[in-house]
Amino acid sequence: MHKLLILSKRAGEYRQLLETANLPEIEIHSATDATRASALGSDFEILYGEPRLIRDLLPKLQNLRWVQTTSAGIELLLDPNLRRDYRLTNARGVFGALMSEYVFAYLLLHERRIFERYKAQKEHRWDGSDTGSLRGKTIGLLGVGSIGSHLARTAKQFEMKVQGYTRGSQISSDVDIYFHPPELLAFAQGLDYLVSVLPNTTETQRIVNATLLNALPAHAIFINVGRGSAVDEPALVRALQEQRLAAAVLDVYQEEPLPKRHPFWRSKNLLLTFHTSAPSLPEDLAGLFIENYGRYLRGEKLNYEVDFVRGY
Amino acid sequence: MHKLLILSKRAGEYRQLLETANLPEIEIHSATDATRASALGSDFEILYGEPRLIRDLLPKLQNLRWVQTTSAGIELLLDPNLRRDYRLTNARGVFGALMSEYVFAYLLLHERRIFERYKAQKEHRWDGSDTGSLRGKTIGLLGVGSIGSHLARTAKQFEMKVQGYTRGSQISSDVDIYFHPPELLAFAQGLDYLVSVLPNTTETQRIVNATLLNALPAHAIFINVGRGSAVDEPALVRALQEQRLAAAVLDVYQEEPLPKRHPFWRSKNLLLTFHTSAPSLPEDLAGLFIENYGRYLRGEKLNYEVDFVRGY
Numbered sequence: 001m002h003k004l005l006i007l008s009k010r011a012g013e014y015r016q017l018l019e020t021a022n023l024p025e026i027e028i029h030s031a032t033d034a035t036r037a038s039a040l041g042s043d044f045e046i047l048y049g050e051p052r053l054i055r056d057l058l059p060k061l062q063n064l065r066w067v068q069t070t071s072a073g074i075e076l077l078l079d080p081n082l083r084r085d086y087r088l089t090n091a092r093g094v095f096g097a098l099m100s101e102y103v104f105a106y107l108l109l110h111e112r113r114i115f116e117r118y119k120a121q122k123e124h125r126w127d128g129s130d131t132g133s134l135r136g137k138t139i140g141l142l143g144v145g146s147i148g149s150h151l152a153r154t155a156k157q158f159e160m161k162v163q164g165y166t167r168g169s170q171i172s173s174d175v176d177i178y179f180h181p182p183e184l185l186a187f188a189q190g191l192d193y194l195v196s197v198l199p200n201t202t203e204t205q206r207i208v209n210a211t212l213l214n215a216l217p218a219h220a221i222f223i224n225v226g227r228g229s230a231v232d233e234p235a236l237v238r239a240l241q242e243q244r245l246a247a248a249v250l251d252v253y254q255e256e257p258l259p260k261r262h263p264f265w266r267s268k269n270l271l272l273t274f275h276t277s278a279p280s281l282p283e284d285l286a287g288l289f290i291e292n293y294g295r296y297l298r299g300e301k302l303n304y305e306v307d308f309v310r311g312y
Numbered sequence: 313m314h315k316l317l318i319l320s321k322r323a324g325e326y327r328q329l330l331e332t333a334n335l336p337e338i339e340i341h342s343a344t345d346a347t348r349a350s351a352l353g354s355d356f357e358i359l360y361g362e363p364r365l366i367r368d369l370l371p372k373l374q375n376l377r378w379v380q381t382t383s384a385g386i387e388l389l390l391d392p393n394l395r396r397d398y399r400l401t402n403a404r405g406v407f408g409a410l411m412s413e414y415v416f417a418y419l420l421l422h423e424r425r426i427f428e429r430y431k432a433q434k435e436h437r438w439d440g441s442d443t444g445s446l447r448g449k450t451i452g453l454l455g456v457g458s459i460g461s462h463l464a465r466t467a468k469q470f471e472m473k474v475q476g477y478t479r480g481s482q483i484s485s486d487v488d489i490y491f492h493p494p495e496l497l498a499f500a501q502g503l504d505y506l507v508s509v510l511p512n513t514t515e516t517q518r519i520v521n522a523t524l525l526n527a528l529p530a531h532a533i534f535i536n537v538g539r540g541s542a543v544d545e546p547a548l549v550r551a552l553q554e555q556r557l558a559a560a561v562l563d564v565y566q567e568e569p570l571p572k573r574h575p576f577w578r579s580k581n582l583l584l585t586f587h588t589s590a591p592s593l594p595e596d597l598a599g600l601f602i603e604n605y606g607r608y609l610r611g612e613k614l615n616y617e618v619d620f621v622r623g624y
Contacts (some may be wrong), residue, residue, distance in 0.1 A: 045497045046619060052346065064390055095449055097446075097469075098445055098447065100469070100470065101420055101424060101445060101446055101447075102424060103420065104416065104420065105417070105420035105423075105424045105426060106426075108413055108416065108417035108420065109417065109421065109426060111413065111417075112413060112414060112417045114417060114418075114421060114426075117583075117584075117585050117586070117588075118583065120586070121577070121583065122586045124572065124577045126569035126570060126586050127586050128569070128586045128587060128588060129588070130588065130591040130592075131588055131591055132591075133410055133413060133591055133593070134409075134413055134414075134559075135409055135410065135593070148378075153469065154469050154470075157409075157412070157465065157466055157469050158409055158412065158413060159409045160442035192391060204381075257440070260436065265433070265436045271429075271430065271433065272433045273429050273433075274429070274432070274438050274440045275440060276429075276439075276440060276441070276442065276443055279442040279443055279444075279445055280442075281445070281447070283469050
């Protein structure tokens with residue numbers, strides 16, 4: 001028997017989904033926080049859940065062989081002071097459509113001037129002026145993994161041009177032009193929209209800095225759905241203040257929840273959401289675990305295994 | 313030589329695009345209103361422009377053989393008191409991506425609770441609660457022509473289920489289930505979103521009536537980007553008042569501009585736009601004319617020819 005601990009705020013939902021799947025040779029335990037989990041013992045072989053909760057338990061688990069997270073972000077588990085003697089897999093592949101929803105919701109909000117139309121309605125004013133359109137506009141994707149690829153395909157459905165910036169791989173055929181280091185500034189030129197889906201790694205930290213923001217056209221809009229660490233936040237505040245950037249939409253921040261005194265709360269032309277761009281759907285995430293557990297049992301390569309050094 | 317009159321508010325833009333195309337055997341004239349057009353003579357063979365302007369000129373044109381409109385809607389030219397001894401082609405095929413922008417802008421605005429998130433931001437309040445998602449939701453398309461087909465493909469990109477209601481044809485493979493008359497109420501059951509892209513014909517008038525609205529789930533949202541004539545407006549006001557429908561988004565109305573005293577201005581859970589869902593892009597529309605002019609010269613079938621009896 002393989003002893004599994006589900007450690008998640010939504011442990012109940014995940015447990016039900018896993019039990020419904022009738023997985024073989026598994027003993028399922030669950031807890032919603034690390035304290036309760038500790039009371040269940042320390043001989044778990046598999047952990048499934050949220051990095052924040054798993055982290056505290058890591059040192060105690062002498063039989064640990066595999067951790068599957070319910071999130072894409074796993075940087076909390078990459079702390080060099082933590083053990084790395086287990087296989088770590090994260091949630092990928094399920095967020096593409098959800099991230100496309102978020103990114104295109106805000107692109108369309110802007111182009112279709114939805115706030116302005118709503119204002120006209122409130123004033124009982126027929127405003128027949130043309131709106132903008134995504135057609136023919138250029139979107140630049142910082143990072144083209146499974147999420148970036150989905151964004152690229154959605155952009156094509158709206159007849160946009162797509163540029164992609166990646167370290168090397170070119171997995172999406174919906175990207176019209178790829179750029180690689182050191183072509184970051186060339187990539188930024190002429191973009192109408194810049195979207196970061198970058199994970200938090202040593203190479204991505206503050207990649208969206210004053211230099212990159214200055215390379216964008218002044219009418220450009222920046223959207224961050226990756227990690228807050230990718231953004232030099234004071235530089236972004238200044239670019240917005242000085243109107244070197246038309247607007248930004250942020251879902252992630254250096255510190256979350258965003259501190260009360262943070263200048264983002266008072267910045268103009270900035271829309272904030274609250275790490276809510278990809279609502280996690282338990283069915284999807286449980287599906288990832290179920291697929292990977294089959295692979296684990298058969299001794300196969302696991303899906304979405306994280307390289308501790310590379311960071312993704 | 314074929315004598316062409318461009319009759320449009322944007323005649324200058326269209327003229328420039330057509331002149332750049334160097335069309336053979338054509339003499340191009342242009343006017344921005346019918347009065348100015350009359351002064352240019354009455355021996356035009358081809359008219360290109362807006363139905364509203366063209367209508368007044370129709371009786372005078374003894375050499376008229378072909379009218380290409382810059383709009384999809386041509387009901388003004390279908391008045392039985394008007395002549396029908398010419399070929400009428402309308403603008404189609406170019407509006408799909410634009411209509412997808414509009415429809416999905418508003419679907420996403422709703423699911424992603426953008427107004428609520430914005431309110432939280434204004435109150436400096438971190439609201440990490442989950443949003444909804446389009447994934448797995450069901451969209452019903454009233455009408456599946458070129459626009460409906462584009463909506464269906466966009467819905468699939470967001471991993472939605474798609475139902476289509478058409479008179480008979482089934483041109484889109486992105487529609488999961490087709491319904492035909494008399495299955496309208498069966499079509500409506502279980503929809504999360506109902507979108508009308510219907511043109512104005514005798515068969516579509518007030519098709520969105522109390523019976524259809526009652527057949528929708530109470531959490532459903534109705535969007536009209538077709539023609540205002542498809543909606544029984546008092547029935548829609550009542551359905552919203554009585555919360556038998558969660559919300560509606562309208563771009564077209566029985567009377568446009570929407571009269572000042574119309575109850576829509578004061579209805580709750582109703583978002584209004586102003587016949588602005590598909591901003592006309594002169595390059596696209598000129599492209600349609602250029603393609604069709606080639607066909608006209610070669611004596612071929614014209615694209616998007618309207619059947620005066622059928623009405624589309």
